[in-house]
Amino acid sequence: MRRRRLILLTVLLGIDVVFFGWCILERTSRPAPPRPPAEGIVDSETARDFQRLWVLAENPGPADMLALGQAYAVYGFFPEADQCLERAIALRPEAAANWFWSGLVLNRLGQTARSTERLLEAARLDPDRVDECRYIAARNHLRDDSLAKAEDEVRQIGPDHLAGQYLLAYLMVHTDRSAEAMPILDRLIARFAQVHRLYQLRARAEELLGDDEAARRDRETAERVPESIATDAVADHLGEKSYEFGLERRIVAAGRLNTPGNLDALANELTTILSISYRPRIARLLASIELRRGRSDAAVTLLKQLIRRDGATSDTLIELGLAMDAAEQDLTQVLLVFQQALQYQLDPEICRLMSPFVKDSAANVDRLEALQKHAEGLQAFRENRLDQAVTLFEAAAPVAHQRQAESNFFLGECLWHLDRREAALEAYRRCLELRPHHGRAADRIGYVDQIEQVDRKGEG
Amino acid sequence: MVPLATWIAWPNLPATGTPSPLFDGSSVYPATTLPFQPQSMGPAIEIPARISHVQIVDLDGDSHPEILACDALAHRLLSYKRSADGEWIEHQISSDMATPAHATVVDIDNDGDLDILVAILGNTFPDDSHVGRVLLLERNGDRYLRHVLLEGTRRIADIQAGDLDGDGDLDLAVAEFGYARGRVLWLENLGQRRFRDHQLLYAPGTINVPLADLDGDGDLDIIANVSQDDEEIWGFENTGGGRFKKRLLHKWLNFDIGGSGMITADLDKDGDTDLLVTVGDNLEYAYTYPQPYHGCFWFENTGEWSFTVHRISTLGGAHAASVTDLDGDGDNDVVLVSMFNAWHHDESASLVWLENDGHQQFTHWQIASEPTHLVTVATGDLDRDGRPDIVAGGWHVIPPFRRLGGVSTWLSGSGDRK
Numbered sequence: 001m002r003r004r005r006l007i008l009l010t011v012l013l014g015i016d017v018v019f020f021g022w023c024i025l026e027r028t029s030r031p032a033p034p035r036p037p038a039e040g041i042v043d044s045e046t047a048r049d050f051q052r053l054w055v056l057a058e059n060p061g062p063a064d065m066l067a068l069g070q071a072y073a074v075y076g077f078f079p080e081a082d083q084c085l086e087r088a089i090a091l092r093p094e095a096a097a098n099w100f101w102s103g104l105v106l107n108r109l110g111q112t113a114r115s116t117e118r119l120l121e122a123a124r125l126d127p128d129r130v131d132e133c134r135y136i137a138a139r140n141h142l143r144d145d146s147l148a149k150a151e152d153e154v155r156q157i158g159p160d161h162l163a164g165q166y167l168l169a170y171l172m173v174h175t176d177r178s179a180e181a182m183p184i185l186d187r188l189i190a191r192f193a194q195v196h197r198l199y200q201l202r203a204r205a206e207e208l209l210g211d212d213e214a215a216r217r218d219r220e221t222a223e224r225v226p227e228s229i230a231t232d233a234v235a236d237h238l239g240e241k242s243y244e245f246g247l248e249r250r251i252v253a254a255g256r257l258n259t260p261g262n263l264d265a266l267a268n269e270l271t272t273i274l275s276i277s278y279r280p281r282i283a284r285l286l287a288s289i290e291l292r293r294g295r296s297d298a299a300v301t302l303l304k305q306l307i308r309r310d311g312a313t314s315d316t317l318i319e320l321g322l323a324m325d326a327a328e329q330d331l332t333q334v335l336l337v338f339q340q341a342l343q344y345q346l347d348p349e350i351c352r353l354m355s356p357f358v359k360d361s362a363a364n365v366d367r368l369e370a371l372q373k374h375a376e377g378l379q380a381f382r383e384n385r386l387d388q389a390v391t392l393f394e395a396a397a398p399v400a401h402q403r404q405a406e407s408n409f410f411l412g413e414c415l416w417h418l419d420r421r422e423a424a425l426e427a428y429r430r431c432l433e434l435r436p437h438h439g440r441a442a443d444r445i446g447y448v449d450q451i452e453q454v455d456r457k458g459e460g
Numbered sequence: 461m462v463p464l465a466t467w468i469a470w471p472n473l474p475a476t477g478t479p480s481p482l483f484d485g486s487s488v489y490p491a492t493t494l495p496f497q498p499q500s501m502g503p504a505i506e507i508p509a510r511i512s513h514v515q516i517v518d519l520d521g522d523s524h525p526e527i528l529a530c531d532a533l534a535h536r537l538l539s540y541k542r543s544a545d546g547e548w549i550e551h552q553i554s555s556d557m558a559t560p561a562h563a564t565v566v567d568i569d570n571d572g573d574l575d576i577l578v579a580i581l582g583n584t585f586p587d588d589s590h591v592g593r594v595l596l597l598e599r600n601g602d603r604y605l606r607h608v609l610l611e612g613t614r615r616i617a618d619i620q621a622g623d624l625d626g627d628g629d630l631d632l633a634v635a636e637f638g639y640a641r642g643r644v645l646w647l648e649n650l651g652q653r654r655f656r657d658h659q660l661l662y663a664p665g666t667i668n669v670p671l672a673d674l675d676g677d678g679d680l681d682i683i684a685n686v687s688q689d690d691e692e693i694w695g696f697e698n699t700g701g702g703r704f705k706k707r708l709l710h711k712w713l714n715f716d717i718g719g720s721g722m723i724t725a726d727l728d729k730d731g732d733t734d735l736l737v738t739v740g741d742n743l744e745y746a747y748t749y750p751q752p753y754h755g756c757f758w759f760e761n762t763g764e765w766s767f768t769v770h771r772i773s774t775l776g777g778a779h780a781a782s783v784t785d786l787d788g789d790g791d792n793d794v795v796l797v798s799m800f801n802a803w804h805h806d807e808s809a810s811l812v813w814l815e816n817d818g819h820q821q822f823t824h825w826q827i828a829s830e831p832t833h834l835v836t837v838a839t840g841d842l843d844r845d846g847r848p849d850i851v852a853g854g855w856h857v858i859p860p861f862r863r864l865g866g867v868s869t870w871l872s873g874s875g876d877r878k
Contacts, residue, residue, distance in 0.1 A: 028476050028477075029477045034482060041804060074747070080482065082482075086480075139716060150713075235744050235746070309507050345583075436654075437655060438656075
């Protein structure tokens with residue numbers, strides 16, 4: 001009896017050993033998640049995050065392999081991301097996010113056919129993603145020069161997806177079907193009146209249809225409407241996700257410290273981040289924090305280093321001038337910095353900042369104020385606030401400042417678009433008196449003459 | 461016991477399996493057998509450089525060519541001159557220029573010395589405001605006097621000079637790249653450094669506006685490489701008296717293609733002007749990867765404003781081209797640089813040459829894999845040994861920030877040449 005039990009126990013133990021041994025072998029035979037050649041390419045914080053995610057993905061829960069793939073993707077390690085996402089799909093084929101991210105990464109790798117396949121599966125699993133997946137799939141088809149497939153894809157995109165509808169119209173305009181595109185563009189413009197690309201595309205269609213006058217009007221409108229269309233969907237997704245990983249995540253966390261009582265802690269954290277990896281936007285933020293902490297010398301040092309490493313821009317120069325002023329540095333030097341900023345970009349803020357420095361001469365004060373009005377007028381013009389722009393240009397146009405001819409030209413433009421044609425012509429003529437070779441003013445006057453001739457012929 | 465032990469060990473069991481091979485889309489080619497001596501200009505690079513344009517030109521007329529470079533980070537125009545002992549001496553021609561994109565050397569005032577036209581971008585990064593300028597550096601003895609020929613424009617990417625209206629003076633073609641809006645202009649020379657602007661095309665993203673007599677009728681036509689909302693090549697046929705007829709020469713419906721550069725050259729030496737167009741711009745992405753549609757196209761001029769388009773390279777991230785007989789066999793070869801190859805791989809090509817078999821069939825040879833992120837290239841005989849040398853410029857705004865370079869040269873040696 002005892003022997004039989006022993007045999008039974010031995011058999012059971014044998015089965016256990018064989019079964020669990022097989023399980024262990026199976027388990028150990030899985031490939032490790034890929035490791036990118038990150039050394040020397042990513043900063044230490046991001047490398048640590050990669051390691052943390054890698055450890056999690058080695059024994060993956062449902063989302064671990066996806067997270068590792070996303071982290072690799074947002075830092076540009078696309079082949080490694082591809083491999084992670086393949087495994088994420090194998091582990092959890094019912095998850096739309098796995099398919100979607102695989103589609104994005106394959107798009108970046110130029111593997112368009114596989115990318116499209118993945119995106120369409122993601123769309124099948126998650127109805128909320130359908131339009132976006134079809135849009136990226138259409139772009140994949142265009143990369144393969146498969147126009148018909150691209151158009152088929154965008155035709156299935158809903159009417160609320162602006163980029164998709166724009167792409168449909170774009171394909172029509174660029175394949176000699178402008179007349180078909182016009183109703184789509186008219187509908188989109190009625191709904192999204194502030195999107196300049198719609199006017200630009202409609203102008204192209206109108207030109208192809210022989211309506212040069214309508215094309216001219218739409219191009220002029222495109223100059224005065226500020227919004228665009230986000231057409232880089234893959235870049236946008238990668239950019240948004242980047243804040244969840246590595247140093248970017250730490251930067252987002254640091255941003256939460258940006259409260260009045262936390263400035264010291266925030267400055268310390270930003271200094272640490274800069275020592276890990278130099279990021280221009282962090283240097284700029286730190287300089288502003290140092291100014292708020294009353295450490296203007298430190299801000300000056302940071303901004304000078306920023307200019308050396310990232311180049312001078314008007315924004316950085318304004319900040320440097322303000323920091324130098326706060327640090328009570330030589331006023332002549334501060335003025336030079338503001339003048340340099342003004343040379344880089346005509347900005348009303350710079351004019352305002354410079355005004356205390358030119359108070360010694362009434363003429364200089366007038367010129368600077370006029371330049372400021374001109375700059376504000378340009379901003380108003382670009383945002384289609386024409387009445388405000390007229391007031392500003394009317395103030396700037398009579399003063400002999402460095403952009404006086406342009407003030408008169410843009411005054412003319414505003415008046416023209418407000419249908420005050422005679423006043424507009426006067427402004428264009430004043431522009432030409434100041435700058436006889438101003439092409440756009442001369443063209444506009446020529447255009448008016450042309451219209452008047454046509455009108456006279458009509459009346460005759 | 462066994463299940464318990466397995467359960468405890470399970471999370472710590474190592475992964476020892478063999479992973480599937482990683483996808484590799486990098487452009488790598490066999491190493492060239494032509495000998496080149498690489499060299500970096502200026503001080504050692506500590507900060508990622510942004511060299512937007514390089515060219516080889518005899519600026520001072522002493523028959524010793526110099527390198528002229530636009531430094532868009534430090535906002536200056538530099539020249540490098542080779543001393544008798546072979547050292548390169550850096551000279552700053554002009555500074556404080558708000559992101560110079562391109563320099564064109566020409567005697568604009570016909571006074572016998574060479575002036576420089578500088579396309580002022582105004583901002584490296586996307587910007588639709590009026591920050592661009594057309595700048596003239598007028599040579600006056602050993603100095604350059606600065607004049608603004610056109611301002612109140614959006615970002616200017618290129619300026620070319622030629623007599624466009626047949627009145628004997630030099631006019632200008634201007635690429636107002638802008639960002640969301642832009643134009644192609646020609647500027648009519650009215651004398652005394654006054655130029656009247658005329659709009660030829662309203663479209664954002666014009667990179668280059670080379671001039672050439674494309675139709676062989678004896679006057680200069682304008683070609684524009686537009687690469688933003690649309691990816692198109694436009695021709696502006698000079699019909700005389702300052703009038704131009706607009707012609708769409710080619711368009712890609714793949715608006716991800718990333719037009720990056722265009723030059724004119726008689727590649728097949730049949731007596732007319734062809735175009736070489738590189739595609740490979742990826743600047744919309746924070747991290748980039750070469751794409752299969754990147755590379756270089758040869759637009760073979762077949763007369764009557766028609767072109768046959770041949771793909772001659774698939775170099776990932778191709779950004780600029782130069783044409784020269786690099787191997788001395790009598791036909792035109794092509795030199796290409798890449799801005800967006802797979803830089804995580806050390807062997808990815810940044811500089812290649814395409815050997816012409818005499819029938820415009822090309823074999824790729826890799827010259828260099830570093831510096832990375834090259835955006836501009838020129839060829840010419842820098843050391844006056846009768847062989848073409850190469851100069852290129854690096855533009856490092858996208859990671860990885862390693863294997864950096866500013867202005868680099870590859871002087872041709874005297875080894876294996878045909």
